[in-house]
Amino acid sequence: MSDLLERLRGRNWRMTSQRRVVAEVLDGEHVHLTADEVHARAAQRLPEISRATVYNTLGELVALGEVTELSTDGRARRFDPNAHHPHHHLVCTGCGAIRDVHPTGDPLADLPASERFGFAVAGVEVTYRGLCPSCAAPPAP
Known part of the structure; x- marks a missing residue:
């Protein structure tokens, strides 16, 4: 389980409303969202948040080592808040779902x-x- 918000508070990271909502969207278990998915979810909570703010915040979180970037399909970069918990990934080749595994x-x-x-x-x-x-699962008849 991610403890991203606690880690950021412990670092005295300046928690603006925009940064907080990005961190809240990322915080959780088995979270591997693209930047666009983070923006869409953040905008549901804070409609005025810009795509640039989300991208900048994600870049800062990666630079701080609080979030890791991964690409499981060779295309979209995804952001993983479990940067401090050693794990690997299990990826569905059908739907693209990603799970953390240990x-x-x-x-x-x-x-x-x-x-x-x-x-x-x-x-x-x-x-x-x-x-x-x-x-x-086999398709339903």
Whole structure:
């Protein structure tokens, strides 16, 4: 579960109404929204919020390390507020739903030294792909 709002308050981040609504939209479990989705949801709460403000706020949150950017489909960047909770992603190849997952084991340990090519590997990003229950269900007759 994201604790984005608490982390931002702890950093004494200047919480304007626009910034607060962007953080509120992002705060939660399994949140992986595009900038346009963040803007649409923020505008429901604060109609006067501009797209530029949303983009600038997202950029600032990424620069602060409070939100991470990911792209699971090679197109739209998505924003993940669980930046301080190690996890991987499970993506539905049908509808694009994304879930945070916490597998056991260490994927870095699974990379043999002979396959590291001298790299000082600092991190691993794993994306599991498959069909969610809704997409995997047979169509109704």
